[in-house]
Amino acid sequence: xxxxxxxxxxxxxxxxGASSGIGLAVVxxxxxxxxxxxGTGRRSGTSLPVDYPDIDYRAVDLTEAAAIERFIDDQIVGxxxxxxCAGAGFYRGIEEECVSDVEHIVSINFTAQxxxxxxxxxxxxxxxxxxxxxxxxxxxxxxxxxxxxATKAALDGFGRALALEWQDRVAxxxxxxxxxxxxxxxxxxxxxxxxxKLMLPPHAVADMVIDGLEADRGYRRTISYGRYLARLxxxxxx
Amino acid sequence: MTRVLITGGAKGLGQACVRTxxxxxxxxxVLDADANGLTQLPAGVSAIYADxxxxxxLRSAINRLSASEPFDIVIMNAGINxxxxxETLPVERQAKLIAVNLTAPMALTTALIQxxxxxxxxxxVFVSSxxxxxxxxxxSTYAGTKDGLTIFARSLRRPLRRSLGIRVQVVAPGxxxxxxxxxxxxxxxxxxxxxxxxxxxxAIWRNRSGFLIVPGxxxxxxxxxxxxxxxxxxxxxxxxxxxxxxxRTPVQDTHSAREQSSLHALHPDQFLTExx
Ligand SMILES: NC(=O)c1ccc[n+]([C@@H]2O[C@H](COP(=O)([O-])OP(=O)(O)OC[C@H]3O[C@@H](n4cnc5c(N)ncnc54)[C@H](OP(=O)(O)O)[C@@H]3O)[C@@H](O)[C@H]2O)c1
Numbered sequence: 001x002x003x004x005x006x007x008x009x010x011x012x013x014x015x016x017g018a019s020s021g022i023g024l025a026v027v028x029x030x031x032x033x034x035x036x037x038x039g040t041g042r043r044s045g046t047s048l049p050v051d052y053p054d055i056d057y058r059a060v061d062l063t064e065a066a067a068i069e070r071f072i073d074d075q076i077v078g079x080x081x082x083x084x085c086a087g088a089g090f091y092r093g094i095e096e097e098c099v100s101d102v103e104h105i106v107s108i109n110f111t112a113q114x115x116x117x118x119x120x121x122x123x124x125x126x127x128x129x130x131x132x133x134x135x136x137x138x139x140x141x142x143x144x145x146x147x148x149x150a151t152k153a154a155l156d157g158f159g160r161a162l163a164l165e166w167q168d169r170v171a172x173x174x175x176x177x178x179x180x181x182x183x184x185x186x187x188x189x190x191x192x193x194x195x196x197k198l199m200l201p202p203h204a205v206a207d208m209v210i211d212g213l214e215a216d217r218g219y220r221r222t223i224s225y226g227r228y229l230a231r232l233x234x235x236x237x238x
Numbered sequence: 239m240t241r242v243l244i245t246g247g248a249k250g251l252g253q254a255c256v257r258t259x260x261x262x263x264x265x266x267x268v269l270d271a272d273a274n275g276l277t278q279l280p281a282g283v284s285a286i287y288a289d290x291x292x293x294x295x296l297r298s299a300i301n302r303l304s305a306s307e308p309f310d311i312v313i314m315n316a317g318i319n320x321x322x323x324x325e326t327l328p329v330e331r332q333a334k335l336i337a338v339n340l341t342a343p344m345a346l347t348t349a350l351i352q353x354x355x356x357x358x359x360x361x362x363v364f365v366s367s368x369x370x371x372x373x374x375x376x377x378s379t380y381a382g383t384k385d386g387l388t389i390f391a392r393s394l395r396r397p398l399r400r401s402l403g404i405r406v407q408v409v410a411p412g413x414x415x416x417x418x419x420x421x422x423x424x425x426x427x428x429x430x431x432x433x434x435x436x437x438x439x440x441a442i443w444r445n446r447s448g449f450l451i452v453p454g455x456x457x458x459x460x461x462x463x464x465x466x467x468x469x470x471x472x473x474x475x476x477x478x479x480x481x482x483x484x485x486r487t488p489v490q491d492t493h494s495a496r497e498q499s500s501l502h503a504l505h506p507d508q509f510l511t512e513x514x
Pocket of ligand 1: 016017018019020021022023040041042043044060061062063085086087088089108134135136137176177178179180181182183184185187
């Protein structure tokens, strides 16, 4: 990981969902590459894993509009990249869904991203920055989690249109990971089974998220198992 | 008697659906945030007032619906738009758009299914937009909500058919000649190139089985272009919509229940297809 530090620009990144899973793996990777990282998660700084990297971490509940505004105003000065990983879902069909959870999932997976994109625009545009939205392969449909799938499709459609709007100012990329071994699936209510072992490792997904954000063209990238396997020899060589 | 629920039925496409349903002899219930419009509904139509952007009003609407007889046809039509460069549109307006266009129909669906208020063999129709196929720079949040709603429908389609016999459908209309559609169009003088809401309502009425309803030949052509050449379609949309919106000054917003895609240069026709 460190090998790239020398020939890469050092940048300032904002990472949401930085307290767990993919976001945490992204933070670790970026730190190892020497970038400056501002991270947010819902939990307080004291509940982070013991080996948490030494970064500027803030607890922000992204379902609260005022908290987002305050955070951007107070904490973000210069910004080159934003990688929005925070998200949640419930693994359940519509028969088991409930209205307040529908509101909550839309709020964290979609409305919060709109608020962040809106609030960060000026800072990113000032540095010809890039905005990465972490979606999910569920954006195409997911019978077992229709509300989650809808929010990820909404994020994809938003990113597609915004990439066209901002094309010469801020690059927008939507990165759709396949099932990743972060524990999110279990938290979403999907029992762990043999498939869990086959899920993508978070560090590999983090790699592909960071690289995918730098892609020259195409607003969307799917972080699939195939892409992961294709990169394995590359990793070995590096 | 066939019982029909139409959200956003006071104006635009919703109102056209109300008329079509009445002509067909159905009993119609309209849910709308337009209190004045609700008082002017045709005789015999039941009205439920609710601003779907308001969580408390959404809940009281759900309570009313949960106490009613089951519906044979539910049309989730209520939707609003806000056009202009994303960063210049007030973010609260965009949050409201998400509440009405995405959260509310998913919440209403959840409540109706759980209270068993959609009849077996009934239809659950979501009004999406042609923007699902071609994107909509200049209405990025709106485009997101319509993609979200489409994929919600796609995800529900099989489970609801299997477990409850309910048919889930999506209608993706292009630009319609509704009262306020011009507000969101970069060139407000293009009404003739738009389809009549009655035409779209009729398409919904006649198409009882296919999943995707794209009313009109022009809209169909556009949807095919969008699927085959998404990059080209996006660039055309940017030029036709976004670049023109950028030069238009103030930001617009409307509360009514209708669709406002703005593929205005294309000519609608009398055809109708569904996905194979
Ligand atoms: N894991 C997968 O299989 C998978 C696949 C495709 C896409 N994704 C997407 O990838 C992203 C990250 O997933 P993950 O697997 O890393 O999940 P995770 O381990 O559960 O992490 C979710 C992160 O989001 C944060 N978060 C949740 N609600 C929040 C709120 N209201 N305010 C602020 N932060 C909040 C969490 O903070 P706290 O933990 O501090 O509460 C946590 O840092 C999500 O958008 C997810 O939808 C995951």
